[in-house]
Amino acid sequence: MTAARTPTPADRPRLGLRERKKIKTREAIREATYALIKEHGYDATTIEQIAERAEVSPSTVFRYFPTKEDIVLTDEYDPVLLEELRARPTDEPWPDTVRHVMREAIRTGVEEDAEVARLRTHLMVQVPAVRSRMMESMSVTGRMLCAAIAERTGRDPDSLEVRVYAMSLIGGLMETSLYWAENGHRDDFAALVDRTLEVLQHGLPQEEI
Amino acid sequence: MTAARTPTPADRPRLGLRERKKIKTREAIREATYALIKEHGYDATTIEQIAERAEVSPSTVFRYFPTKEDIVLTDEYDPVLLEELRARPTDEPWPDTVRHVMREAIRTGVEEDAEVARLRTHLMVQVPAVRSRMMESMSVTGRMLCAAIAERTGRDPDSLEVRVYAMSLIGGLMETSLYWAENGHRDDFAALVDRTLEVLQHGLPQEEI
DNA sequence: CCATGAAATGAGAGTAGCTGTCAAAACGTA
DNA sequence: TACGTTTTGACAGCTACTCTCATTTCATGG
Secondary structure (H helix, E strand, O other), X not given: OOOOOOOOOOOOOOOOHHHHHHHHHHHHHHHHHHHHXXXXXXXXXXXXXXXXXXXXXXXXXXXXXXXXXXXXXXXXXXXXXXXXXXXXXXXXXXXXXXHHHHHHHHHHHHHOOHHHHHHHHHXXXXXXXXXXXXXXXXXXXXXXXXXXXXXXXXXXXXXXXXXXHHHHHHHHHHHHHHHHHHOOOOOOHHHHHHHHHHHHHHOOOOOOO | OOOOOOOOOOOOOOOOHHHHHHHHHHHHHHHHHHHHHHHHOOOOOOHHHHHHHHOOOHHHHHHHOOOXXXXXXXXXXXHHHHHHHHHOOOOOOHHHHHHHHHHHHHHHHHHOOHHHHHHHHHHHHHOHHHHHHHHHHHHHHHHXXXXXXXXXXXXXOOOHHHHHXXXXXXXXXXXXXXXXXHOOOOOXXXXXXXXXHHHHHHOOOOOOX
16 A cells, blocks of 8 residues: 555555545535535535535435435444443443443533534434434444443343333433433533433432322 | 215214215225235335325325325324323322323224234334334324323423433333334233333342442 | 556436425315 | 315426446556
């Protein structure tokens, strides 16, 4: 890869020109999409417009993203999550692990690009298709969670108990995101997550009934 | 249809001819859809085919159902659920209420037409679009659950805690349905629901960690 | 520096879900 | 039977998405 004459200046090429171009194209499409949605809204933004602004053909847009919703949503949190999960000490109480992992995931996910995270959750509230797609991706995350829980606790990842536990966790956190967005992103998201985990662990704060 | 006089024979018309026809049309569309899906699968079944077999125009199909997925899924469980929920004594412990209501909902929903329930859950597993739509409708159910919980416990239905609680419940039950379908509907669904509620109440059966 | 093979792109046609409009048909009622 | 309303069908149109094929762009070996 490196040599011939100087096709790869050794500075930091590592990836060939082709790879770099692909990454740039992918980002161009995403940025174009975000910009257009901010200007005209989700539904009013067509693939054709996105393609035009990103300076690619509509065909190419579909080569990079399977659906329109995916342009907005796709971003690989799962590997980060999994890595974070494995990094925790094995003897740590499970609820603490969840808390740590979620906080970390939120930090890297939300604070890294707050604007995008807000637009994304905003669209989740506004656009059913996006919300659906989000839920789909969460069920994938759920499967991964099952594996992690199973690995950690020595259970069967396909058992009803593990799956229900994972999915209720995911569902709860999903609702937390929606709550956050619906209330104009005013709350501290980390604090909301804490309250969520509290409910999931101990049920509704028992006052009556 | 029958005559100039006797337009409403007093037998059991109650609903005018128009209403009755609408119900019949709705059922015809649904039956046509189920039949075609069983024969050729979900994706290979087009609205045009459905319309043809149901002996209506494609326009009419869309007048009765907003989307293709809705033809398969729509069925109003929510009112039944809500009614069931309100019928329980106020001093009953909340988990017991949930158990009763879910059991009842399942009885009327699943056992009433087992075949349809199976096809439906089967499609949930197989067809992403159907699964998504199902999740959408569950989040609507979630909102209703919030209201019911709030009414019952005197909380704010829009509070984070109530919403998270409701959504985790829904998410867990959703996963239970998927589990049921994936395992070929072999388990007793009511028993699965019991195990699900157990997990949601007390977490994973605490062995280690 | 050029030739060859592989990968990415663009252009175009085509499918299907879904929306909206408008005139014709079916129904309810007096 | 006649009139007003509701329901329907036919049609045009939009857009997301798929598939195919020719063209361009990059990688590599001589």
